[in-house]
Amino acid sequence: MIYDYDVVVIGAGPIGGYLSRKLSENGHSVLLIEEHAEIGRPFQCAGLVNPGAMSKVNLENTALTRIWGARLHSPSGTSIEIGDPGITRTWSVCRKLFDEQVIIQSVKSGTDLWLSSNPLSAEIKKDCVDLLISYNGTERKVRTKLLCGADGAHSWVRRNFKMGRPKEMMIGLQIEVTGYKSEEGRLELFTGNNISPGFFSWAIPSGETTRIGVWSKPQLLGDKSCEYFLEQLMNNSPWKERFSECKEVGRFCGPVPSGILKKPMIERVALFGDAAGICKPTTGGGIGPGFKQVDILVPLLTKAIIDNDLSKSKMTKMALSLNEMKRNHRRKKALRDAFLTEVSEDELDVIFDIWSRPEVIELINEIGDIENPIPLGMKMLKDVPEFRKYAKKAAMAILWG
Ligand SMILES: Cc1cc2nc3c(=O)[nH]c(=O)nc-3n(C[C@H](O)[C@H](O)[C@H](O)COP(=O)(O)OP(=O)(O)OC[C@H]3O[C@@H](n4cnc5c(N)ncnc54)[C@H](O)[C@@H]3O)c2cc1C
Secondary structure (H helix, E strand, O other): OOOOEEEEEEOOOHHHHHHHHHHHHOOOOEEEEOOOOOOOOOOOOOOEEOHHHHHHHOOHHHEEEEEOEEEEEOOOOOEEEEEOOOOOOEEEEOHHHHHHHHHHHHHHOOOEEEOOEEEEEEEEOOOOEEEEEEEOOEEEEEEEEEEEEOOOOOOHHHHHOOOOOOOEEEEEEEEEEEOOOOOOOEEEEEOOOOOOOOOOEEEEEEOOEEEEEEEEOHHHHOOOOHHHHHHHHHHOOOOHHHHOOOEEEEEEEEEEEEOOOOOOEEOOEEEOHHHHOEOOOOOOOOHHHHHHHHHHHHHHHHHHHHHOOOOHHHHHHHHHHHHHHHHHHHHHHHHHHHHHHOOOHHHHHHHHHHHOOHHHHHHHHHHOOOOOOHHHHHHHHHHOOOHHHHOHHHHHHHHHO
């Protein structure tokens, strides 16, 4: 059988770009398909890339601000400052530049990129996947060994092959403003049911501007929208003064799919990144976990592509290697629910009072990592007696999840 490509990847976002680069570097022929005419537009992202993910692509040059600290606000206005200017916690990047550079790395490693293109049909056969692709307005047939969907939260590949839905689909709204009074390198998180039910709002320094956003679950919004809660934050909250001179220069809205699919891999088809529901339940971050998923699966897929064994049983077996990530997600969600989503504002205020104690702040600074809150959660359960009653559910999930 003659193949046009070993692998076709749908979606030239950061995960499709990183995936296609890794596959090309391993010697496979790869075609990357993007429906837009340019990379990185439109984007829906607060632009935070953690140091672990950044080290995989070395794109610090796309960063607008190095983030070293955070100021967390309780519903009634208690503030906690954490961080150390000497330690980089995360990077606030220009997503357009970041995505472009990830794709350039992929093309340099040998990937073919088709812009203004999208799949029209895909059929799994015994030894291949046959695709019909709209390429700049013309139809092209492409035969491949493996089809990868890295085509975002509303993945065409996932829907076409009826591969299920992520467990949670949060919604985020963000505006980019000038005139916010922030401290260089310190992001802010705001909590409270009248500004971000069950979740938090943020203000993230990004060079000359600040990204201000809200995220939550649709079922917690009631009959209100994210716009309503963002308005509340900026005009009717204990922090409204900070926003008084803000001028909006951009607005983005998008879904945050979280809860890895039960079956992200079927015969000759695999889903990656948002398409597979990989975003973190605690932060909504999808770039770090998406890169991690690629690093876990590409070595396994490489052998399978060479052997051309991408059968249902082989793919199901490979998908088991994501179980640790799934378990980790479940634990993080349990922590989030116990400390944030399923507590009342009064309970949240009490939690903040405990967090604001110097010895607890010291603990947070020492081992706190918003990307990986489990070690801190465990330590707090052990060392801070008052946490035990609030964290009963979380403790169960951490221990048994
Ligand atoms: C408000 C908000 C803030 C966020 N903040 C952060 C953050 O700070 N840090 C972080 O890590 N994550 C954040 N996220 C999540 C992050 O944006 C995503 O997890 C990340 O972009 C996922 O990358 P991806 O490559 O899987 O998908 P995407 O970035 O969605 O890329 C998918 C690509 O596929 C293309 N595509 C889609 N369908 C087709 C098709 N049929 N044919 C061809 N091409 C197609 C799209 O055009 C797009 O280029 C945020 C999300 C939201 C909504």
